[in-house]
Amino acid sequence: MTVMFKSVLVAVDGSEIGHRALEEALAVARAMEASVHAVHVVQTATYPSLTLNQLEPPDIAQQALLDALDREADEILADVEQEAAAIGVPLTVHKRWGHPGAEIIALARELGADLTVVGSHGKGRLGRFFLGSTSSYAVDHAASTVMVVRGEPDAS
Incomplete structure (x- = not known):
């Protein structure tokens, strides 16, 4: 029996492992x-003082951070679009804010994706402390198949 996927969702974060996940998904x-x-x-939990559901608008420092994160997300997604276009694969981009694992799985369900591709770890403020937390969340909560793309083994 051959497994066929009709809709693939890939999580990208601008890291090398995120790029490898994109290559596999494509x-x-x-x-x-x-x-x-x-x-x-955009992982807002990394910034404890930043809450997007406040009744009052963000202060100047929070707005500057939001703007910087938004620009970074747009740059990452533009790079992804270019890479897909270069090999002739049509691709739709999505930007979300919040907990990466929860947002990835929510979008996979919304889209009806039958394959979700994530890196085994990506970039994050707390480094290796949260190594693999997004991929673990995806595997534990997905309603369909998850492909976890591993990074290069550590030399240590």
Whole structure:
């Protein structure tokens, strides 16, 4: 029995492992003629003083941070679009704010993605302390298949 994927969602964060996850997702999508969606989640939990559900607008410092994070997300997604276009794979980008794992899984359900591709770890403010937390969340909560793309082994 051959497994066929019709819709692939890949999480991208601008890291090397995120790039490798994108390459794998594009290869699968191309081979199976599947639609491809890329999502970048701005991890707001990394910034405890930043809450997006406040009744009052953000102060100047918070707004500057929001703007910088928004620009970074746009740059990452623009790079993803260019890479997909260069190999002729149509791709739709999505930007979300919040907990990466929860937002990735929510979008996968919204899209009806039957394959979600995530890196084994990406970039984050707390470094290796949260190594793999997003991929673990995706594996534990996904309603469909999750592909975890591993990074290069540590030399240590």
